[in-house]
Amino acid sequence: MPYYEKSEDWLRESALLLQARPATTRVTTKYHLKPARRLTKEQKALAKQQLAADGKKAPGPAPAPATTTAVPTKPPRGHLLLKTFDPQSGVALKYKTSKAAEVTRLVQMLGTLGRRMAALPEVAGAGQQHDEPMPDAEAAAAGSGTQTPVPTAASTPAAGASGQGPQPGGGGKGKKKKGKR
Amino acid sequence: MDHLTHDEFFIKLAELFSSRKNKDHGKICLTQKRFSYGQDIPEPSAADHFPGLNVDGPLPVLIRASNGKSKPRRADKVKLSTVVEPSDLDAFYGRYAEVCKAGMLALKPRDRTKRKAKAKKKKGGAQQTAVAS
Numbered sequence: 575m576p577y578y579e580k581s582e583d584w585l586r587e588s589a590l591l592l593q594a595r596p597a598t599t600r601v602t603t604k605y606h607l608k609p610a611r612r613l614t615k616e617q618k619a620l621a622k623q624q625l626a627a628d629g630k631k632a633p634g635p636a637p638a639p640a641t642t643t644a645v646p647t648k649p650p651r652g653h654l655l656l657k658t659f660d661p662q663s664g665v666a667l668k669y670k671t672s673k674a675a676e677v678t679r680l681v682q683m684l685g686t687l688g689r690r691m692a693a694l695p696e697v698a699g700a701g702q703q704h705d706e707p708m709p710d711a712e713a714a715a716a717g718s719g720t721q722t723p724v725p726t727a728a729s730t731p732a733a734g735a736s737g738q739g740p741q742p743g744g745g746g747k748g749k750k751k752k753g754k755r
Numbered sequence: 756m757d758h759l760t761h762d763e764f765f766i767k768l769a770e771l772f773s774s775r776k777n778k779d780h781g782k783i784c785l786t787q788k789r790f791s792y793g794q795d796i797p798e799p800s801a802a803d804h805f806p807g808l809n810v811d812g813p814l815p816v817l818i819r820a821s822n823g824k825s826k827p828r829r830a831d832k833v834k835l836s837t838v839v840e841p842s843d844l845d846a847f848y849g850r851y852a853e854v855c856k857a858g859m860l861a862l863k864p865r866d867r868t869k870r871k872a873k874a875k876k877k878k879g880g881a882q883q884t885a886v887a888s
Binding site for chain 2: 594595596597598599600601602603604605606607608609610649650651652653654662671672673674675677678681682684685687688689691692693694
């Protein structure tokens with residue numbers, strides 16, 4: 575049950591799984607809210623200082639307001655978990671994020687997967703990566719101890735028809751800037 | 756349970772999201788799969804490992820949404836579902852993205868503090884070098 579680092583990887587593997595088992599594979603999107611209880615070290619120190627200061631000034635009911643002022647500084651955090659699961663082979667592919675900026679892109683990905691579910695041909699100009707036979711992916715899928723659908727998926731004639739060009743790399747830019755300084 | 760029309764589905768989904776607004780717990784599950792009810796696709800066997808590969812023509816997609824309440828709180832469970840015809844997929848996902856983006860408010864907004872700090876640092880550094888020269 576791998577978690578993918580990048581949503582693109584998740585999309586590619588999910589598309590392959592869907593290609594192999596289009597009838598049973600489902601994609602679940604879970605939006606999950608959690609109270610932000612964990613404080614950072616600085617916040618903890620600050621709360622302690624406040625507590626101590628309040629305790630010195632007024633040794634009575636002071637500590638309670640100090641904690642209540644410290645807590646609401648952090649809003650509850652949401653997480654988004656994408657999971658592709660095929661009950662027949664038991665393959666589950668996951669991707670997790672907490673960034674709001676990704677939502678639109680992820681729903682677009684759900685759309686491309688939806689097209690596959692509907693057995694529609696892929697949109698050529700959608701900008702999504704097409705399937706290419708990937709030895710790494712095959713190894714990963716085999717390593718997860720499940721019956722891997724990847725080899726058959728990769729060997730279908732539809733795969734890799736137009737996806738040979740260089741992919742538009744958006745990931746490298748930030749790193750380069752950091753290195754320059 | 757009957758399937759909703761797209762309009763109803765989006766209205767109720769927006770309600771579902773807004774019910775979690777300003778709350779610090781809870782979840783919303785969205786699921787999509789091929790609408791394969793009544794198609795009688797056989798279980799995979801040794802002879803046919805991948806049934807369901809050869810279907811004629813496009814099929815609809817089933818979209819489900821729920822608030823994930825189970826056994827003890829079954830009464831509070833909200834279940835929504837709709838069927839999207841292949842021809843409506845693009846329009847549907849466009850609206851879907853809007854509703855999701857508007858509803859998932861507790862996700863981290865884009866962090867601009869780092870960039871600002873960096874800009875400040877650069878400015879400070881430039882001034883320092885100017886003074887030094």
